[in-house]
Amino acid sequence: DAGVTQSPTHLIKTRGQQVTLRCSPKSGHDTVSWYQQALGQGPQFIFQYYEEEERQRGNFPDRFSGHQFPNYSSELNVNALWLGDSALYLCASSLSGGGYYGYTFGSGTRLTVV
Amino acid sequence: DQQVKQNSPSLSVQEGRISILNCDYTNSMFDYFLWYKKYPAEGPTFLISISSIKDKNEDGRFTVFLNKSAKHLSLHIMPSQPGDSAVYFCAASVTNDYKLSFGAGTTVTVRA
Numbered sequence: 001d002a003g004v005t006q007s008p009t010h011l012i013k014t015r016g017q018q019v020t021l022r023c024s025p026k027s028g029h030d031t032v033s034w035y036q037q038a039l040g041q042g043p044q045f046i047f048q049y050y051e052e053e054e055r056q057r058g059n060f061p062d063r064f065s066g067h068q069f070p071n072y073s074s075e076l077n078v079n080a081l082w083l084g085d086s087a088l089y090l091c092a093s094s095l096s097g098g099g100y101y102g103y104t105f106g107s108g109t110r111l112t113v114v
Numbered sequence: 115d116q117q118v119k120q121n122s123p124s125l126s127v128q129e130g131r132i133s134i135l136n137c138d139y140t141n142s143m144f145d146y147f148l149w150y151k152k153y154p155a156e157g158p159t160f161l162i163s164i165s166s167i168k169d170k171n172e173d174g175r176f177t178v179f180l181n182k183s184a185k186h187l188s189l190h191i192m193p194s195q196p197g198d199s200a201v202y203f204c205a206a207s208v209t210n211d212y213k214l215s216f217g218a219g220t221t222v223t224v225r226a
Contacts, residue, residue, distance in 0.1 A: 004157065033213070042118070042203050042216030043158070056212040090157055103214075105150075105157030 002027060004093050004106035012112045013081050019111060021076040025093030026104045031055075032074040033103070034066060037088040049074050050096055078111075086113045117141045118206050120217035128225050133191040135220050137204030140185065144206040148214065149178060149189050152201045161202070162189070194224045 005024040013019050025032055031050045035043035045058035049068035063079045072093075078085055088110050092103040119138045127133045135149075145166040150158035164171040164178045164187070171178050177190045191198055204217040 035216075040123075040218060042120075042205075042218045043214075045213035045215070048212045058213060092157075103160065105159070107155060107157050 004091055004104050006089075006091050006106035006109050008109060009107070010110045010112075012114060014114055015081055015083060017081050018077065018079045019081060021078075021089050021091075021109045021111070023074045023076070023091030023093070023106060025072050025074070025091075028095070029093035029104065030072045030096050031094045032068060032072065033092045033094070034074070034076045035090040035092065036060070037090060037108070038084075039087070043090055046076065081113045083113050086111060116218075117144075118204055118215045118217040120204055120220050122220050123218070124221045124223070126223045126225060127194050129196060130193045133189075133194045133198065133222055133224070135189040135191075135202050135204075135222070137187045137189075137217055138185060139187075139206050139215075141206070141208075141215070142185070143208045144215075145209050146207050147178070147180060147187050148205045148207075149176075150203040150205060150216075152203065152219070158203055191222075194222075196224050196226060198222060199224045 007022045033048040034046040037043045046060050047057040048055045052068045065077045068074045088108040090108045091106045094102050117140050148163040149161040151161045152158040162173050162176045164180050180187045201219045201221050203219045205214040
């Protein structure tokens with residue numbers, strides 16, 4: 001049973017560029033949450049998607065946007081990249097109604113902005 | 115604003131001894147607490163949780179204690195094993211909220 005799959009695993013972008021990160025949830029899960037983990041810090045909640053809608057959003061600027069597809073997979077888009085956006089981006093999937101209960105995390109995408 | 119704090123960035127313990135990891139929180143609305151374990155190049159995995167209506171929860175070698183009045187929780191690992199070497203994150207949430215607030219993590223090293 002495949003867990004959460006994130007792609008790519010590593011990415012290097014230049015300041016000002018745009019990036020798209022992808023996440024395929026664990027089989028049977030329909031809710032996807034995105035977290036940003038900066039170096040030396042814990043994961044910070046970006047937003048959660050359920051039924052193709054953003055259900056809740058953390059304290060992140062509008063440069064961070066997302067999408068959920070009918071097959072429950074999700075994308076995280078970041079526009080106008082800053083150096084400070086360099087981080088590990090984690091995707092977590094779960095069952096509807098559970099929010100964070102039963103989160104399964106992916107291994108993350110390491111984004112480096114130069 | 116860091117609502118969940120893990121003030122010890124690292125902990126070294128001898129195999130077979132007890133590991134005690136601490137976590138403090140500032141938001142009195144938090145009513146559910148979790149611990150996650152993370153190995154390098156892997157995502158965090160759920161370890162154990164506790165609801166605010168309890169003050170202790172055990173699962174095998176892992177025990178979590180909650181002191182609501184002090185806004186403090188701790189994770190005890192006894193006995194510690196080499197495979198326990200990892201980063202441990204404390205996380206908290208509010209009922210009907212969809213997000214977790216994480217601490218910065220504590221790196222545990224178990225020495226043989």
